[in-house]
Amino acid sequence: MMLRYLTAGAALAAMVAVGPVTAKPIVIKFSHVVAENTPKGQMASKFKDLVAERLQGKVEVEVYPNSQLFGDNRVLEAILLGDVQMSAPSLSKFKRYTKKLQLFDLPFLFSDMAAAERFQKSPAGVKLLSSMNKKGLMGLGYLHNGMKQLSASEPLRVPGDARNLKFRIQSSDVLAAQFKAVHAVPLKKPFSEAFTLLQTRAIDGQENTWSNIYSKKFFEVQPYITESNHGLLDYMVVTSTEFWMDLPQDVRVEVQKALDEAIVFGNQVAAEKSIADRQKIIDSGRSEVIEFTPKQLGMWKKVMKPVWKKFEGEIGKELIEAARRSNK
Numbered sequence: 387m388m389l390r391y392l393t394a395g396a397a398l399a400a401m402v403a404v405g406p407v408t409a410k411p412i413v414i415k416f417s418h419v420v421a422e423n424t425p426k427g428q429m430a431s432k433f434k435d436l437v438a439e440r441l442q443g444k445v446e447v448e449v450y451p452n453s454q455l456f457g458d459n460r461v462l463e464a465i466l467l468g469d470v471q472m473s474a475p476s477l478s479k480f481k482r483y484t485k486k487l488q489l490f491d492l493p494f495l496f497s498d499m500a501a502a503e504r505f506q507k508s509p510a511g512v513k514l515l516s517s518m519n520k521k522g523l524m525g526l527g528y529l530h531n532g533m534k535q536l537s538a539s540e541p542l543r544v545p546g547d548a549r550n551l552k553f554r555i556q557s558s559d560v561l562a563a564q565f566k567a568v569h570a571v572p573l574k575k576p577f578s579e580a581f582t583l584l585q586t587r588a589i590d591g592q593e594n595t596w597s598n599i600y601s602k603k604f605f606e607v608q609p610y611i612t613e614s615n616h617g618l619l620d621y622m623v624v625t626s627t628e629f630w631m632d633l634p635q636d637v638r639v640e641v642q643k644a645l646d647e648a649i650v651f652g653n654q655v656a657a658e659k660s661i662a663d664r665q666k667i668i669d670s671g672r673s674e675v676i677e678f679t680p681k682q683l684g685m686w687k688k689v690m691k692p693v694w695k696k697f698e699g700e701i702g703k704e705l706i707e708a709a710r711r712s713n714k
Contacts, residue, residue, distance in 0.1 A: 387430075387517060389416040390442060393395045393656055394513065396686060398526065400525065403482055410445065411441075411443055411445055411446040411473075412445045412633065412637065413442055413445075413446050413447075413448060414437070414445060414447045414448070414471045414472055414501075415448050415450065415455070415469075415470040415471050415472070416430050416433065416434070416447055416448065416449045416450065416470070416471070416472045416473065416640075417450045417453075417456050417461050417464070417470040417472070417473045418430055418449075418450070418451055418473060419450070419451075419452065419453045419457055419472055419577070420450075420451065420527045421451060421452060421459075421461075421601070422449075423529070423601075424597065425529070425653070425656035425659060426474055426529060426531070426532060426621060426652065426663070427451050428651070428652055428655050429474075429529060429648050429649060429651060429655070430449045430451070430474075430648070431449060432647070432648040432651045432652065433447060433449075433644055433648035434447040434448075434449050436644035436647055436648060437459055437640075437644050438640065438641075440640055440644060441637065441640055441641070441644075442609045444637060445637060445640075446643060448627070450470075450516070450548070451468050451628060453578075455470060456470065456473075457576075458473075458475045458479050458689045459479070459557070459576075459625075460559065461473040461475060462475065462480075462482075462483065462523065462624070464627050465523065465624065466522050466523070466626055468626065468628075468629065470627055471625075471626070472526075472623060472624065472625050473607070473624060474621040474622065474623045474624070475621060475622065475624070476527050476531075476556060476619060476620070477490040477491070477588040477618075477620050477621065477622055478490075478491055478557065478561065479556075479557070479588060480518065480523075480622070481557075481558070481559070483518040483521045484517045484521070485558060485700040485701065486514060486609050486701055486702060487514060487517065487519050488558070488559070488560050488623070488697055488701050489514075489669040489701045489705055489706060489709055490502075490618050490620060491558050491560035491561050491618075492518050492560060492566075492617075492687070492693060492694055492697070492701075492706070492709075492713065493564045493567075493616050493617055493618065493687075493690040493692070493693055494616055494617075494690060495617075495618070495694075495706075495709055495710065496533075496577055496618055496709070496713065497713040497714070498533065499532065499533060499614070499657065500619065501616075501712045501713045501714065502530075502617050502618050503528075503530070504711070504712040505655075505708065505712035506528045506620075508708065508712065510705060510708040510709070511528075511709075512710075513666045514705075515527070515528075515622070515660075518553050518624075519522065519627055521624075522572065522627050522628065523624050523626060523627065523667070524625055524626070524627045524630050525622045525623070525624055526622075526623045526624065526625060526630075526642065526645055527622070527623045527646060527649045528620055528621070528622055528623075528649070529620060529621040529622070529623060529649055529652055529653065529656075530620050530652070530653045530656040530657070531595045531598070531619040531620060531621065531656055532591045532595035532596060532597060532619060532656055532657075532659075532660040533595065533615040533616075533617070533618060533619075533660075534590060534594055534595055534614070534615070534616060534618065535594065535595070535596065535599065535611055535612060535613055535614055535615070535616075536548075536592075536611070536612040536614045536616065537591050537592055537593075537594070537599060537604055537608035537610065537611045537612070537673070538553075538590055538591030538592055538608060538610050538612070539551075539587065539591065539604070539608065539609060539610070540590070540678065541575055541583070541589045541610045541612075541674070541676055542591075542610065542612040542614075542678060543612070543678070543685065544682055544686075545567075545685055545686055545689045546568075546569075546570040548565070548568040548570040548591075548623025549568065549569040549570065550569065550570070550592040551570050551571065551591055552570070552571040552573055552588075552589040552590045552591070552594065553565050553572055553573065553589065553592055554569050554573055554575045554579075554583055554584075554589050554591075554592040555573065555574055555575075555579050555592075555593065556577070557574045557602055557688065558574075559697075560693065561593075561617075562574070563693045563696055563697070564616075564617070564690055564693050565691065567689055567690045567693055568686075568689055568690070569658065571582065573589060575589075577602075580592055580602065580604070581603060581607065582604055584604060584607045584608060585607045588708075591608065592604065592608075593616070593617065594619065595660060596659070596660045596661075596663045596664040596667065597607075597656065597659040597660055597663045598619070599611065599667065600663035600664075600666055600667055602634065605667045605672050605673040605686040606670075606672050608673055609669065609672075609674060610673060610674050610676060611673045611674070611675050611676065612675075612676045612677075612678070612710050613675055613677050613678070614678065614686065615674065616626065616686065616690070623645060623649065651664050665713055691706040694706060697707065
């Protein structure tokens with residue numbers, strides 16, 4: 387009996403000497419596919435810093451850029467499996483989980499980035515963040531890249547100029563229909579292959595934002611860039627519903643605040659880079675930047691407008707109308 391008391395006393399003394407066990411921080415693995423100096427990369431880094439500052443010891447964010455863990459085609463499955471906790475794929479990547487986000491691929495839907503942001507902040511736009519909840523994914527915010535431009539081996543001024551040209555697109559049925567509307571040939575290819583395909587003339591053109599056209603050096607192998615502003619390239623920051631709801635409420639609130647601030651920062655970076663990179667491309671003299679006349683712009687809008695009707699049943703007529711009303 388005395389030996390048992392002595393053993394118990396020794397164990398208690400050891401616990402006191404060591405001190406209370408410190409809980410391990412919650413780890414958020416943030417996986418994305420671009421470089422750290424891009425708007426998305428800078429947003430993720432800002433988010434990591436803000437969480438470290440405000441939730442030190444409670445939450446730790448690990449950022450994995452450049453597809454170090456997963457590409458956009460696999461990352462959503464990885465989130466559902468708990469292999470990563472956050473990512474920010476382009477809005478074109480979510481068709482498997484909801485068809486409503488195809489809205490953002492409709493050509494000439496938004497007149498500019500301000501219109502896109504007005505819609506994303508509207509009740510209809512905010513509601514889309516939860517459109518995949520039943521599939522286990524939760525949207526936490528929208529992140530901008532910018533408006534898309536057309537680049538090609540031939541000058542594109544009127545829709546007929548695109549006939550029979552091959553364009554790399556994201557894996558999106560809406561974008562495929564957009565190019566078919568001008569009798570072009572859309573090819574769904576990974577973003578990482580686009581430069582080589584353009585350089586070797588395996589394809590004739592592509593659509594992208596000014597920052598992507600500059601950072602990926604597309605302008606060096608594409609003699610013409612048409613400033614079309616015909617589409618939107620944005621992202622949605624997502625997590626799994628299970629992971630998010632399992633976070634302690636006070637932690638969840640602070641993580642969301644940090645993410646909101648990081649997104650504002652990233653969107654400002656995107657806006658500044660869009661202007662600066664456009665000018666860098668012009669100054670390089672490698673590509674001729676073509677601007678539409680009002681008549682030419684009207685021709686492109688008219689020929690692509692039927693794409694809206696084609697996907698109205700999947701997206702929803704009311705949702706398309708709500709997005710259209712965001713334009714001024």
